Amino acid sequence: MMGNMFEFRAGEASREAERREQEMLQKAIEESRREADPSQVNPDDMTYEQLLELQESNGGDVSRGLKPAEIMRIPQKVWRSKADPTKTPDQCTVCYDNFKYGEKVKELANCKHTYHSKCIDKWLQNEKRCPVCNQMV
């Protein structure tokens, strides 16, 4: 009776050890699979740059243009004539219309490109760069 009891326990213990070994083996296989598969990205393993990229692709930066106050700061002029025919274009490259005498225009501070006020105001709500030369406004 005692002998049977011992045998039963010993058998159970060895089965338990076998089961643990199987589990560990299974885990090791799963881990090596995870390392081999690059599509399984764990957010905890991501670098700071990768997280930023993810934020941007999720539309983190919604308003890309200038703020209304910044657009207002660009000085407005009244178009009279070409001040310097070699440098100043007489065409608004947003609407492709020539400037007419007395029209309100704005000259960008950095690149000196000139546009109708209404044209460049609208443009700058979505962009921070000059439509012609891509310089920052």
Ligand SMILES: [Zn+2]
């Ligand atoms: Zn225009």
Ligand SMILES: [Zn+2]
């Ligand atoms: Zn420009």
